[in-house]
Amino acid sequence: MTTERPIEIQCRLFARYAEVVGTDRATLHLPPTATVADAVRELRERLPGGRALPERPLVAVNQAHARSTQPLTDGDELALLPPLAGG
Amino acid sequence: MTTERPIEIQCRLFARYAEVVGTDRATLHLPPTATVADAVRELRERLPGGRALPERPLVAVNQAHARSTQPLTDGDELALLPPLAGG
Amino acid sequence: MPCCHHLREVEIPYLTRNPIDPAVLLAEVSGPGRGGTTLFVGSVRQSPEDGPVVEIDYTAYEPMAEAEFERILREASDRWPEARIAARHRLGVVPLGEASVVVAAAAPHRGQSFDACRWVIEEVKRRLPVWKRERLADGAEQWSDNAGARHPTGPRSSGS
Amino acid sequence: MPCCHHLREVEIPYLTRNPIDPAVLLAEVSGPGRGGTTLFVGSVRQSPEDGPVVEIDYTAYEPMAEAEFERILREASDRWPEARIAARHRLGVVPLGEASVVVAAAAPHRGQSFDACRWVIEEVKRRLPVWKRERLADGAEQWSDNAGARHPTGPRSSGS
Numbered sequence: 387m388t389t390e391r392p393i394e395i396q397c398r399l400f401a402r403y404a405e406v407v408g409t410d411r412a413t414l415h416l417p418p419t420a421t422v423a424d425a426v427r428e429l430r431e432r433l434p435g436g437r438a439l440p441e442r443p444l445v446a447v448n449q450a451h452a453r454s455t456q457p458l459t460d461g462d463e464l465a466l467l468p469p470l471a472g473g
Numbered sequence: 474m475t476t477e478r479p480i481e482i483q484c485r486l487f488a489r490y491a492e493v494v495g496t497d498r499a500t501l502h503l504p505p506t507a508t509v510a511d512a513v514r515e516l517r518e519r520l521p522g523g524r525a526l527p528e529r530p531l532v533a534v535n536q537a538h539a540r541s542t543q544p545l546t547d548g549d550e551l552a553l554l555p556p557l558a559g560g
Numbered sequence: 561m562p563c564c565h566h567l568r569e570v571e572i573p574y575l576t577r578n579p580i581d582p583a584v585l586l587a588e589v590s591g592p593g594r595g596g597t598t599l600f601v602g603s604v605r606q607s608p609e610d611g612p613v614v615e616i617d618y619t620a621y622e623p624m625a626e627a628e629f630e631r632i633l634r635e636a637s638d639r640w641p642e643a644r645i646a647a648r649h650r651l652g653v654v655p656l657g658e659a660s661v662v663v664a665a666a667a668p669h670r671g672q673s674f675d676a677c678r679w680v681i682e683e684v685k686r687r688l689p690v691w692k693r694e695r696l697a698d699g700a701e702q703w704s705d706n707a708g709a710r711h712p713t714g715p716r717s718s719g720s
Numbered sequence: 721m722p723c724c725h726h727l728r729e730v731e732i733p734y735l736t737r738n739p740i741d742p743a744v745l746l747a748e749v750s751g752p753g754r755g756g757t758t759l760f761v762g763s764v765r766q767s768p769e770d771g772p773v774v775e776i777d778y779t780a781y782e783p784m785a786e787a788e789f790e791r792i793l794r795e796a797s798d799r800w801p802e803a804r805i806a807a808r809h810r811l812g813v814v815p816l817g818e819a820s821v822v823v824a825a826a827a828p829h830r831g832q833s834f835d836a837c838r839w840v841i842e843e844v845k846r847r848l849p850v851w852k853r854e855r856l857a858d859g860a861e862q863w864s865d866n867a868g869a870r871h872p873t874g875p876r877s878s879g880s
Contacts, residue, residue: 400781401851402863405874449784450791451847465781465849469865472780472809472850473670473762473821473841487621488691489703492714536624537631538687552621552689556705559620559649559690560602560661560681560830583743586761592817595765598758598837601746602830605755656752670762674838677758681830 393418393460395425402468403443407433416458422447423454425464439466480505480547482512489555490530494520503545509534510541512551526553574629575622577652580662588646589666596670598677602661604654612697616704618651618660621689625649632683636665640676643667647680649690734789735782737812740822748806749826756830758837762821764814772857776864778811778820781849785809792843796825800836803827807840809850 392415404410407429414428422445430436444467445452458464479502491497494516501515509532517523531554532539545551572588582599589597604616629647636645647663654660661684665676685706693713694704701713732748742759749757764776793805807823814820821844825836845866853873854864861873 398781400849401779401853402871402873446781446784446849449781449787451788465784467781467849468851468863469867469869470846470849471852471863471865472778472785472848473845473866485621487689488619488693489711489713533621533624533689536621536627538628552624554621554689555691555703556707556709557686557689558692558703558705559618559625559688560685560706582746582759586742590763590817592766595763597761597763599742599761600830600834601757601759603750603755603757605828606752657750668765670760670841674760674834678834 391418392416393420393458393462395420395458396461396463397425397429398463398465400465400467403439403466406438407435409433414464418460420458421454422452422456422458422464425458426454426466429466443467444469478505479503480507480545480549482507482545483548483550484512484516485550485552487552487554490526490553493525494522496520501551505547507545508541509539509543509545509551512545513541513553516553530554531556574626574647575620575649575651577650580648580650580659582659582662582664585646585648585662585664589644589664591644591666593668594642594644594666594673595668596673597664597666598670598673599662599664600677600681601659602681603659604656606656613656613694614697615653615655615695616660617653617693617695618649619691619693620649620651622651624689628687628689629684632680632687635683636676636680639679640665640667640672643672643676645676645680647684649684649688651690734786734807735780735809735811737810740808740810740819742819742822742824745806745808745822745824749804749824751804751826753828754802754804754826754833755828756833757824757826758830758833759822759824760837760841761819762841763819764816766816773816773854774857775813775815775855776820777813777853777855778809779851779853780809780811782811784849788847788849789844792840792847795843796836796840799839800825800827800832803832803836805836805840807844809844809848811850 395414397412399410430439446465482501484499486497517526533552606612643665645665649661663680665673667673695701703711766772803825805825809821823840825833827833855861863871
């Protein structure tokens with residue numbers, strides 16, 4: 387069914403999170419009903435050292451702060467943000 | 474009696490008050506029991522145009538803000554301060 | 561790094577007839593333990609109520625104004641012991657847009673620097689024996705005070 | 721004189737790898753109707769908890785940080801429509817004592833300028849996707865965040 391065609395999510399990791407998993411980018415293919423929380427779960431399972439990432443990190447979708455319940459859309463950019471330190 | 478020897482007060486007027494009375498200095502001789510309020514009353518009576526000064530202006534004694542009830546001492550400098558406009 | 565403002569090695573007057581450079585005040589309060597600095601600049605502005613003000617002539621009861629500034633900054637140092645504070649007030653004719661007063665407060669934490677800076681400028685407005693004569697675009701002059709009162713000026717007194 | 725920050729003719733990036741000059745931000749927000757200007761400077765400081773920090777390496781999720789700065793300043797313009805606000809955040813290695821962030825807010829009245837400046841810096845701290853790697857005097861490095869957490873650094877990732 388067309389509704390089952392997976393969506394592609396570009397993931398970005400920053401600062402300490404990029405150090406922990408040894409990469410700052412990953413691409414996920416997820417069911418079209420996937421939320422931010424689903425994507426984070428997938429990253430924690432699939433990336434080497436991914437378990438060291440928090441279960442509910444601060445996240446941004448398409449360069450804006452987002453909640454873990456936010457649904458994702460094909461082509462979205464999901465970023466996992468360590469605790470902020472600006473200022 | 475020595476207690477009756479008058480005290481000498483150097484008075485200064487600023488900004489609009491100096492304009493109103495046409496001078497920025499005056500010397501008063503007052504009883505040794507005189508307060509700021511007594512000196513202001515004397516200035517309002519004796520200076521030409523003195524009635525245009527307020528009965529209870531902002532005042533300073535020896536370059537510090539003072540109350541109208543403050544007793545005066547020989548040699549004190551009394552200043553009548555129009556409403557402040559610093560900043 | 562305790563620092564008492566009033567123990568400055570060189571006594572810099574708080575009153576000046578020259579333009580005030582904010583960078584100088586920022587430098588005066590800076591220090592490695594003070595990560596937050598708040599600066600306030602008060603400028604001569606056009607007032608919608610009065611029409612265009614082209615310049616302001618500031619006068620002061622100068623020795624008292626210096627002493628009162630010193631008292632205000634000493635009280636601020638008591639309230640915010642870790643803060644370092646600098647301040648200047650300009651006297652004489654100040655054209656539109658130039659600064660009449662600048663206050664800088666640096667502290668280990670930003671909240672302290674905001675609070676100290678704000679407190680000092682409020683006290684300056686409330687306590688500093690300074691007066692202003694505004695010259696309007698049409699040539700009229702008026703005394704203007706911080707309570708919002710306006711009075712037309714009379715002849716200038718010789719000595720003040 | 722209504723002014724919308726986000727309608728700047730020339731888009732100046734909020735992020736910079738060069739030292740931030742407070743005078744530039746003061747000039748950007750100045751205007752004849754705005755008599756009160758508050759400037760906040762956040763500097764790299766020695767932290768008593770961690771011992772001497774000699775420098776901080778700031779990194780950001782850069783396009784999001786630019787967009788988030790724009791959102792913060794647009795929200796500030798909604799809250800203080802008469803204010804004009806400028807802000808910069810430095811990235812890269814910032815030595816001890818230099819500014820990492822500067823915010824300037826000018827408004828007709830000083831209360832507005834203080835409130836707008838304070839609000840913007842608080843939102844920057846809370847929302848801007850920026851991270852810092854502190855280098856201490858003994859050569860150790862740590863990630864340090866605005867909630868006060870510290871983590872030793874690992875190997876540097878190639879791309880971030």
